[in-house]
């Protein structure tokens with residue numbers, strides 16, 4: 001089954017608990033949300049079968065043994081488990097980045113080594129306990145306005161090892177102050193496993 005591929009490239013993870021980890025990104029097209037500050041252009045895609053995607057990963061990996069499947073929203077593609085199986089069979093550590101509205105399917109979940117869920121406050125009503133991701137390795141929420149209640153709500157519904165707040169970027173300006181103020185409010189009642197700041201270091205350092 002083909003998947004719509006935006007790009008495949010080797011870089012470092014730029015945010016979250018794996019910041020600095022060398023990885024190959026596989027960016028898939030399409031998303032089930034339309035965040036106004038979305039910085040991902042996934043309008044141009046190339047349909048590729050899982051074997052061809054894995055071949056492209058092999059080709060650019062240069063010894064890197066970790067793949068991050070991102071988007072867009074990877075869980076909207078029925079071919080996702082087939083892609084993950086192909087990559088796993090080639091020995092890659094596998095991470096998924098998702099907005100969490102839909103939990104990864106059972107087969108994909110078994111193949112994944114790391115799941116980063118990034119819930120979107122402006123779509124809070126779409127997070128349904130029956131369908132949403134309720135387990136993750138990290139939860140990363142963009143500080144888009146007054147979202148303290150949303151963060152607390154997501155924390156109570158998604159079990160994770162790490163909880164991060166990321167600054168929102170609009171027109172090239174990263175609003176770190178709003179993110180830090182939110183962290184302060186959230187952590188005033190969160191002494192164990194506090195919320196942490198996740199900067200989009202790839203933007204600060206100018207790599208992708």
Ligand code: SF4
Pocket residue numbers: 031032033034035037038039040071072073099120
């Ligand atoms: S969920 Fe992510 S990829 Fe989808 S529109 Fe929002 S920011 Fe963009």
